[in-house]
Amino acid sequence: MADVRPFRAVRYARPSASVTAPPYDVIDEPAREELAARDPHNVVRLTLEPDEDVAAERLNAWLADGTLVRDDEPAAWWLEQDATGPDGVARTREGIVASLRAEPYSTGAVLPHERTHRGPIEGRLRLLRATRTQLESIFLLFEGAAPATRPDRAPDVDVGEARLWRLAGDGGIAPFFAGRQLLIADGHHRYETAVAFAGETGADRLPVVLVSTADPGLAVFPTHRVFAGRPEIDPPGELFDSLDEALAALGRAAPHDPVALFFRQGEARVVRAADGELDVDLVEQFGHDGLSYTPDRAEAERRVRSGAADCTFLLRPPRIEDVFERAREGRPMPPKTTYFAPKLLSGLLFQPVDQ
Numbered sequence: 001m002a003d004v005r006p007f008r009a010v011r012y013a014r015p016s017a018s019v020t021a022p023p024y025d026v027i028d029e030p031a032r033e034e035l036a037a038r039d040p041h042n043v044v045r046l047t048l049e050p051d052e053d054v055a056a057e058r059l060n061a062w063l064a065d066g067t068l069v070r071d072d073e074p075a076a077w078w079l080e081q082d083a084t085g086p087d088g089v090a091r092t093r094e095g096i097v098a099s100l101r102a103e104p105y106s107t108g109a110v111l112p113h114e115r116t117h118r119g120p121i122e123g124r125l126r127l128l129r130a131t132r133t134q135l136e137s138i139f140l141l142f143e144g145a146a147p148a149t150r151p152d153r154a155p156d157v158d159v160g161e162a163r164l165w166r167l168a169g170d171g172g173i174a175p176f177f178a179g180r181q182l183l184i185a186d187g188h189h190r191y192e193t194a195v196a197f198a199g200e201t202g203a204d205r206l207p208v209v210l211v212s213t214a215d216p217g218l219a220v221f222p223t224h225r226v227f228a229g230r231p232e233i234d235p236p237g238e239l240f241d242s243l244d245e246a247l248a249a250l251g252r253a254a255p256h257d258p259v260a261l262f263f264r265q266g267e268a269r270v271v272r273a274a275d276g277e278l279d280v281d282l283v284e285q286f287g288h289d290g291l292s293y294t295p296d297r298a299e300a301e302r303r304v305r306s307g308a309a310d311c312t313f314l315l316r317p318p319r320i321e322d323v324f325e326r327a328r329e330g331r332p333m334p335p336k337t338t339y340f341a342p343k344l345l346s347g348l349l350f351q352p353v354d355q
Helices: 029-038 052-064 118-131 173-178 188-201 243-252 279-284 297-306 320-328
Strands: 010-012 068-070 077-084 090-101 138-142 162-166 182-186 205-212 219-222 224-227 238-240 259-264 267-272 291-294 311-314 338-341
Touching (some): 052 068, 118 188, 182 188, 182 338, 188 205, 238 243, 243 267, 259 279
Antiparallel strands (some): 224 311, 259 267, 259 311
16 A cells, blocks of 8 residues: 655765754754754754755755765665663664655555644645755554564664664565555654645655564553643542552553543542543543643653642553554544654654655
């Protein structure tokens, strides 16, 4: 179903951790300033430059002065990335970097699992029009074993926490992915931006990282909901004497039993949703006023205990099979349902739209 192939990447001539960054949508302003200060060529000077025309001029200047170089031949790449998740466990996740044809969700080749907002798409579209380069990969999942393995040699690109190996030939990726559906793990807004850009220009390809759902380094975490200015939220549920007892009860709940832990000052209870719903559906009934998100359970608890928030809903990690099932049914889940770790690194490979 999916059209996946090698591509001629643009990349840093001297790759290092000083020029990479997390995806644009998880970087706040202090973090952007810190990353930009690391190196005058850090990728945030492209991905988070407020003026799209300045970003385009900067990109062209880096290509002209050799900061960035373009590969002579198309290639697919093996990616290995290390990270410690919100649970404190260190993992290494592996996948394939290649070029995907962006096409509407209606074709069934690529499935979304979360709903999106129009604002971020409009901003990313302005940047793409100006730079005519896909500056960040998106993260996709597939079922089954990968069609390639990591080459047994030193990596071609090494920035410490992430390493890339060029695969021989096309890595066998085109026929393998032609028969598979892909699920967006991270990058819904960027994918929809690519589809919109393809509708305008016909340039319909973007770089993606493809990870098997069976990869042992794949980890998905819940994004806990924290409400401030909402003292009226008071769902019925089973009351426990302590937060620890409520957490233990949450852990004992059956996987298909939709539950969440509601916590406010001095009170912890387990609340339940209707059959057929997921844990995050339970919280959606309270809307988005005063809502913030965090994958860090301790942080969610701290905000409530400090009085910075009225309450939090602590959630269990969604199961990948449930995410895939809902996506195939055409029922996207609420925003921030999942938190995949590690987040992809930006600044490894770029793809110009002229291919």
